[in-house]
Amino acid sequence: MSDVSYQAVMGRKNQIMKAAVGLDYAQFEREGIAFDYESMMASSNLNIGDVMDVMASFNVGNTPLAELKNITALARRYAKSGFGARIMVKDEACNPSGSFKARRAALSVHIAKKLGYKGVITATSGNYGAAVASCCAKAGLKCIVVQECFDSGGKGQPEIIEKARKCEALGAEVIQLSVGPELFYVFLRLLEQTGYFNASLYTPFAIQGVESLGYEIALQCRAQFGKDPDMVVATNAGGGNLTGTARGLLQAGCKAPVVAASVDLKGLHMASDTQFNRKSFTTGHTGFGMPFTTWPDRSDVPRSAARPLRYMQRYVTVTQGEVFYTTEMLAVLEGMERGPAGNTSLTAAFSLAQELPEDAILVVQETEYTGAGKHQNAQLAFARENGIEIKIGDPRVQTPGQTIVLPKDPKQIKAVEVDINRLRRSFINNAFVKDVRLPDEATLAYLAAEINLPVEGTRALIENMLEESK
Amino acid sequence: MSKKGDWVLLQNIILKPDQRAPQVPEDTKQVPLIQWVKGWLTQDAQMGQEASATTRTGRVIKGTLVEEAPAYHHSFGQFIPELLQVQESIKAAMWGEEEQA
Numbered sequence: 370m371s372d373v374s375y376q377a378v379m380g381r382k383n384q385i386m387k388a389a390v391g392l393d394y395a396q397f398e399r400e401g402i403a404f405d406y407e408s409m410m411a412s413s414n415l416n417i418g419d420v421m422d423v424m425a426s427f428n429v430g431n432t433p434l435a436e437l438k439n440i441t442a443l444a445r446r447y448a449k450s451g452f453g454a455r456i457m458v459k460d461e462a463c464n465p466s467g468s469f470k471a472r473r474a475a476l477s478v479h480i481a482k483k484l485g486y487k488g489v490i491t492a493t494s495g496n497y498g499a500a501v502a503s504c505c506a507k508a509g510l511k512c513i514v515v516q517e518c519f520d521s522g523g524k525g526q527p528e529i530i531e532k533a534r535k536c537e538a539l540g541a542e543v544i545q546l547s548v549g550p551e552l553f554y555v556f557l558r559l560l561e562q563t564g565y566f567n568a569s570l571y572t573p574f575a576i577q578g579v580e581s582l583g584y585e586i587a588l589q590c591r592a593q594f595g596k597d598p599d600m601v602v603a604t605n606a607g608g609g610n611l612t613g614t615a616r617g618l619l620q621a622g623c624k625a626p627v628v629a630a631s632v633d634l635k636g637l638h639m640a641s642d643t644q645f646n647r648k649s650f651t652t653g654h655t656g657f658g659m660p661f662t663t664w665p666d667r668s669d670v671p672r673s674a675a676r677p678l679r680y681m682q683r684y685v686t687v688t689q690g691e692v693f694y695t696t697e698m699l700a701v702l703e704g705m706e707r708g709p710a711g712n713t714s715l716t717a718a719f720s721l722a723q724e725l726p727e728d729a730i731l732v733v734q735e736t737e738y739t740g741a742g743k744h745q746n747a748q749l750a751f752a753r754e755n756g757i758e759i760k761i762g763d764p765r766v767q768t769p770g771q772t773i774v775l776p777k778d779p780k781q782i783k784a785v786e787v788d789i790n791r792l793r794r795s796f797i798n799n800a801f802v803k804d805v806r807l808p809d810e811a812t813l814a815y816l817a818a819e820i821n822l823p824v825e826g827t828r829a830l831i832e833n834m835l836e837e838s839k
Numbered sequence: 840m841s842k843k844g845d846w847v848l849l850q851n852i853i854l855k856p857d858q859r860a861p862q863v864p865e866d867t868k869q870v871p872l873i874q875w876v877k878g879w880l881t882q883d884a885q886m887g888q889e890a891s892a893t894t895r896t897g898r899v900i901k902g903t904l905v906e907e908a909p910a911y912h913h914s915f916g917q918f919i920p921e922l923l924q925v926q927e928s929i930k931a932a933m934w935g936e937e938e939q940a
Contacts, residue, residue, distance in 0.1 A: 375854060375858060375860070437869075439933060442933070443922070443932065443933050460875055484873050488896060511896045511897075513896055516896070518875075519873070519875070520930070521867075521870035521871065521873060525872075525913075527913045527914075527916070530911065530913045531913055533876055534911045534913070537877075540895070541875075541895070542894045542896045542898075543876075544874060544875075544876050544896040545875040545876070546853070546871075546872065546873065546874050546875075547870070547871075547872055547873040548859060548862055548867060549854075549859065549860070549867055549872050550862060550863060551853070551859065551860050551863075551872050554853075554854075554860075555853060555872075555874065562898070563898070590845045614906055638864050640862070640867055641864045641866055641867055642864075642866050642867040643866045643871050644866075693922075693925075694925055694929075697922060697925050697926050697929060698929050700926070701926045701929050701930055702929060702930075702933055712861075722844070740916055741913050741914050742913035742914070744915055745919075745922060746915045746916055746918075746922055747913070747914065747915050747916045747917050748916075749916070749921070749922065750915070750916020750917040750918075751916060753917070753919070754916075754917075759919070759921055760921070761921055761924060761925065775921055775922075775925050776925075777928070778928070779929065779930065779932050
């Protein structure tokens with residue numbers, strides 16, 4: 370029997386992953402720091418038509434694109450004359466497991482079944498667990514979901530407890546852990562023990578599944594409005610939602626700018642036992658969004674297929690209070706009760722729409738299910754029990770983990786711009802493991818694609834960084 | 840006494856505080872990494888004692904028996920008056936004060 374100590378299992382990480390995703394990542398590595406992203410993305414040998422067929426086989430996708438006429442009318446009151454784009458929402462809560470993650474799971478489970486795995490494991494505290502459980506139920510595969518759920522005192526985040534319930538309701542085994550990145554160690558041991566497929570959120574299959582979302586948005590806009598969307602807003606955490614959506618839009622020949630949106634949780638440490646239950650969002654926040662944008666390869670696979678900096682035109686943040694407020698807006702103005710975390714992009718859209726002309730189409734690309742634990746009332750009640758101050762006032766005057774401020778008035782909702790050049794510099798720093806150098810032409814071209822700048826702009830950025838570090 | 844075949848929750852210490860990964864923050868290093876898994880008891884067991892259970896995927900696990908017939912207790916939480924106030928203010932902003940009953 371092999372050594373199951375922390376160090377020994379972590380040391381076998383690459384070999385365990387190779388067996389568990391059926392993909393040898395070494396084939397995509399190139400000279401130095403570069404790798405061939407597009408070859409990796411093509412490794413499933415499925416085109417967008419095949420992907421749509423897989424979605425249909427799981428009853429996933431083809432969700433409605435709903436026009437939010439009242440929210441649009443309200444946003445226009447705060448815009449200058451002639452401005453205020455038409456806001457549409459892709460109602461992804463209509464998927465079998467209640468979120469867009471169904472798309473990510475469907476293709477992964479399809480591949481697992483095709484490759485002959487008996488079961489699937491996924492490490493997630495999010496909607497993805499239920500999505501994998503749902504698809505495994507349909508495919509007749511066993512399913513284990515590993516969650517970070519409780520602090521060391523056994524106090525659980527209500528939203529994550531609800532997600533555990535949903536996974537179990539769909540037939541899965543759920544393993545719950547206290548706070549800490551060593552969840553990955555438990556996950557590796559399980560993969561080794563069971564020989565199951567790793568339905569990682571970050572494989573090319575997972576991201577290719579999300580391409581169906583962007584593809585549908587382009588086709589639906591053309592059918593419903595006779596034109597492409599003028600802007601698409603995507604909630605950003607691990608980066609897969611944005612990456613897949615943007616790639617799907619491009620597959621449909623749609624060049625709409627994609628804007629990333631995250632809940633601002635600045636100052637809260639994601640691996641802290643004492644801060645774990647002080648955040649009211651378990652995903653869609655900057656605690657994942659920033660590190661995964663500036664270095665995607667911190668995920669559970671050697672090379673992440675979610676690389677949002679390649680595709681985002683802008684990155685904005687909103688506050689917890691603004692998202693809860695907008696969730697209520699969706700309920701009382703549009704009659705749609707949906708989960709708060711999925712409304713991060715809608716919150717940003719309310720503000721961004723005011724920058725665009727009235728005939729523009731702005732698409733919010735997701736909603737998620739809601740219910741006990743996974744509802745703004747449950748989250749705020751939990752926050753209050755944990756000593757967090759909740760009030761109505763100026764949503765800008767807040768400290769994540771200490772206060773949640775619900776806006777007094779819709780005009781206070783403002784998406785705050787993140788300096789994308791700062792993210793690009795951070796990516797380059799991480800790519801070079803802090804030892805930044807002016808690279809050869811091939812590496813420069815690779816980095817230019819990673820940070821979504823022309824080669825010359827990338828060269829200038831690196832030269833500038835080197836100059837500053839002197 | 841829980842009987843063989845009962846549906847239970849087992850708890851395990853996966854890593855003691857001194858075995859935690861080097862990158863975890865100081866507060867997390869003070870506490871163990873704990874795991875909770877549900878399964879059917881493989882033999883009769885006492886609450887708080889070591890036990891063994893078979894999970895839904897057929898794995899046999901060991902751990903301390905901490906709960907029999909584990910249930911879900913999460914809810915919508917206590918009443919949050921601010922949310923009601925927010926709803927009314929949104930409707931007023933959209934439709935006007937006088938139309939509110």
